[in-house]
Amino acid sequence: MKNKNFFGEIDNIILKEYDSEYPKKYQEEVALLRSKLPDRQCAFHHIGSTAVPNILSKPIIDIAVELERFPLKQDEIEALENLGYRYWNSNPNENHHFFFKNLPRTHHLHVRPTGAEKLARELRFRDRLLKDDKLKRQYEELKKSLAENYATDRETYTEMKSEFINSVLQMDDAPNLKSG
Secondary structure, eight states: OOOOOTTGGGGOOOOBOOOTTHHHHHHHHHHHHHHHSTTOOEEEEEESGGGSTTSOBOSOEEEEEEESSOSOOHHHHHHHHHTTEEEOTTOSOTTOEEEEETTTTOEEEEEEETTOHHHHHHHHHHHHHHHOHHHHHHHHHHHHHHHHHOTTOHHHHHHHHHHHHHHHHHHHHSOOOOOO
């Protein structure tokens, strides 16, 4: 399979066992981010698989930032870059600033406007995994299979998880049917 990663092998998808230090690493990074965005009204969320104990994941802390006043200003982008984040300035999604830190990646930073539907979906999916061990195991099996088949193709790996995620979220959206 041709390597589609811009950064080569160092950026391949490799799943690891859950690390109990993930929550601490998240909190430490949020403290750094707050120091670079001191004048911002924002909320931080730990998303992605590192936010879910005891599931295989890419060892990348995913942090979502909700901004009341979106987008980030250029000086704020530069402040985050000074923390070691690389900014995806050609992202076609105007409601999502994306950054990553280090190679291999250690952190993803997703900056969105307050109330963004994508973030609401990510939080609902995370919360479903936290509550349902069977669902967590199903998701983990899918991720293992995808990591084996698309280790060098982050885009396809992510796209292929979408069907599962959407089906889980549709279960939440279905009206509650009560007998009686």
